């Protein structure tokens with residue numbers, strides 16, 4: 001039996017085919033899903049996203065040219081610029097939503113799943129799973145990327161902005177992170193833990 | 198009609214750590230029960246969900262006023278500061294003919310935060326008044342609010358990018374205004390409010406009626 005997260009209605013769990021999802025009959029909320037090789041897939045996407053995270057943060061994000069001056073920007077140099085400009089609160093917010101939250105989310109996924117695939121139960125799995133569920137709200141890679149596009153239009157009159165390797169890595173990381181999140185089936189995690197015990 | 202088969206009505210508690218159902222037991226004063234599979238503290242509903250959500254929503258309403266009255270971005274040229282509020286920023290974009298971008302910012306910074314605050318207020322009131330009106334639609338509304346909230350950060354990210362990119366030196370400067378801080382506070386407070394609201398409360402009212 002499983003209870004709906006949104007309305008508490010009880011449902012009998014049924015076998016699903018790979019890639020299928022089960023929804024609540026009362027409120028339409030997602031009950032559970034079945035992903036083929038959920039753990040392996042999640043781990044693969046999370047590691048790929050982590051590599052892309054490094055590239056996105058270490059290489060140039062965009063070139064900004066204004067009146068003949070060309071400036072190279074990374075994500076972090078933007079945060080530094082805000083901090084130096086006296087907008088510490090915004091700097092922290094940007095740093096948290098585009099750098100810290102995605103990184104924590106990826107590291108927690110790897111921390112939980114890698115030991116499970118190797119045959120050990122990592123300490124604090126329940127906390128880690130809950131953390132993965134709630135940190136997602138604060139990882140705003142998609143919103144940030146849309147803001148970059150808006151800024152390109154707004155500044156287009158006076159300056160030239162060109163996206164560089166870092167930006168493409170950032171978009172790829174966003175895709176890999178989404179894939180990791182949607183491959184993670186908490187049912188598979190707990191089934192694996194029960195198998196190990 | 199018989200009582201709906203919810204976990205609570207059948208004496209079960211859904212663990213919010215691992216989703217396993219546990220039987221509710223009578224506990225002595227000060228005692229607590231935790232999940233046998235993952236050890237998370239068992240709670241039938243989110244504790245103090247209504248009062249916490251109310252507190253966060255009211256705080257968000259309070260921050261909403263200065264967020265819209267004060268400039269989110271100040272551009273100074275030769276010592277002449279010129280501030281743009283969210284609304285005047287959108288206006289400028291429409292005047293320049295940037296319909297898509299202006300519409301996007303209008304939707305993300307004006308429509309979404311207001312719709313989100315009003316929806317949360319409506320959900321809170323409906324639970325408090327024990328409404329049995331369209332629980333399914335109210336739950337869907339909650340899920341929309343939960344999903345869409347983060348997109349109102351859009352304009353704050355745009356402001357940050359512009360401030361970080363443009364350092365024109367002595368002639369002109371671009372700085373974030375006080376409105377930006379308040380606006381970011383509105384977004385964070387409403388995100389937290391959506392997280393602390395327990396949508397199962399909408400359905401609890403239904404059971405009490407039957």
Ligand SMILES: [Zn+2]
Pocket residue numbers: 004005006007008009024025026027028029
């Ligand atoms: Zn449901």
